[in-house]
Amino acid sequence: MFEALLQQAEAAPALEPTAAAALAVGLAAFGAGYAERGIGAAAMGAIAEDDSLFVNGLILTVLPETLVILALVVVFLV
Secondary structure (H helix, E strand, O other): OHHHHHHHHOOOOOOOHHHHHHHHHHHHHHHHHHHHHHHHHHHHHHHHHOHHHHHHHHHHHHOOHHHHHHHHHHHHHO
16 A cells, blocks of 8 residues: 555656746745735835935835845746
8 A cells, every 4th residue: 555655756856947936036026026015005105204214115125126136046047
């Protein structure tokens, strides 16, 4: 009985490596876009109140994009 379970465990993976990498990049891009939605709105509101907050707002808006860049690194590693 356990031999049958071990043979099933050694079967092919659920996803091919390229499909898993594409899924990782897609989910990372979706997450970054979702994060930028709230950050961008808050940054624009802060900049409208005080122009000196432009650099802080720009940095915080671009920060989630590093997630997508790191996901693209994974694609090239696979």
